Amino acid sequence: MKVKKIVSIVVSLLIIAGAGFLLFFNKDKELKKVKVAEVTHSVFYAPQYVAYELGYFKDEGLDVELILTPGADKVTAAVLSGDVHIGFCGSEATIYVYNQGEKDYLVNFAGLTKRDGSxxxxxxxxxxxxxxxxxxxxxxxxxxxxxxxxxxxxxxxxxxxxxxxxxxxxxxxxxxxxxxxxxxxxxxxxxxxxxxxxxxxxxxxxxxxxxxxxxxGVVPYTSYNARKSYIEENPEIIEKFVNAIQKGIDYVYNHTDEEVAKTILNQFPDTSLNDLIKIVNRYRSIDSWFDTTYIAEENFNHIQTIMENANQLDKRAPYSKLVDNNFSKTTNE
CATH class of the missing domain: 3.40.190.10 (Periplasmic binding protein-like II)
Structure with a gap:
């Protein structure tokens, strides 16, 4: 009887210890909340939605919330105010912010689309x-x-x-x-x-x-940005975010239009699968996406040339300050 009692106590203690370990482990594995303001909701951003739907962000330990914020100026305002952590819009918006003298300016840390998607x-x-x-x-x-x-x-x-x-x-x-x-x-x-x-x-x-x-031409048409201070204080979050986006890019490049369309179908409930396949193909046919998140200086400079052409830029912003490629794979085309 005493032996049975001792065994029972030991088993109980092991169960309690195991439960405590699991609680600790799960706490350690809690997802980090990241709010992202996206300038529009378009199939143009298919790699991002692939990353979301296939759980690539969660695999990296991130709970990403995509918030539709129409207009690049609205996106940058949301990032600067702290309403969101990351902005997803045209990189021209970060140039405007920098040239306005913002001290905690916005830095582009990952590119996604390489040309206009309209x-x-x-x-x-x-x-x-x-x-x-x-x-x-x-x-x-x-x-x-x-x-x-x-x-x-x-x-x-x-x-x-x-x-x-x-x-x-x-x-x-x-x-x-x-x-x-x-x-x-x-x-x-x-x-x-x-x-x-x-x-x-x-x-x-x-x-x-x-x-x-x-x-x-080729430009960092839509890129991810965050306040300079946020990137400095949260490099591991930025790295995990970029890893997930890169996985999304790789998936799109290595799967058919139909496979991509099926993966992101939940993001576009008002669009049929057949239509979504056509749209993915339309964007693929114009070579819409970079193959890595790396933002090349040549492409960043071209976006400033386009801005000058439209009489919207008096002074160029430095690539070395507005682009941080430390989280990206090598270079892209």
């Missing part, structure tokens, strides 16, 4: 489209000083069109309202990201005639 949508069908077809027309281009509008200007000039004389670019309509304004009858053309461009086509309101990104 498509030029025409109200009427145009076979064999060339950019001379926009002369004398009205184009809804987005906010003045925003990357979509500036890349549009660059693309027009690259094709012999003077944005200030040959066309009328409407910059009065907010980014999130551009598709609705076009459906409502405003403009002859509009630049739209996916899935909005395909939806406009399917509803019979317009026709995709060109990719703005193909004409704009």
């Amino acid at each position: 498509f030029l949508v025409s109200r009427v069908k145009i076979d064999n489209f060339t950019f001379d077809k926009v002369k004398g027309k009205d184009i809804i281009g987005g906010r003045k000083g925003g990357m979509p509008e500036m890349t549009l200007e660059w693309a027009l000039k690259e094709n012999g069109i003077d944005p200030s004389k040959d066309v009328n670019i409407d910059t009065s309509i907010a980014f999130a309202s551009m598709a609705g304004a076009f459906i409502g009858g405003t403009g002859d053309f509009v630049t739209l990201f996916e899935p909005n461009a395909l939806e406009i086509e399917q509803q019979g309101y317009g026709y995709v005639v060109a990719s703005i990104g193909e004409k704009g």
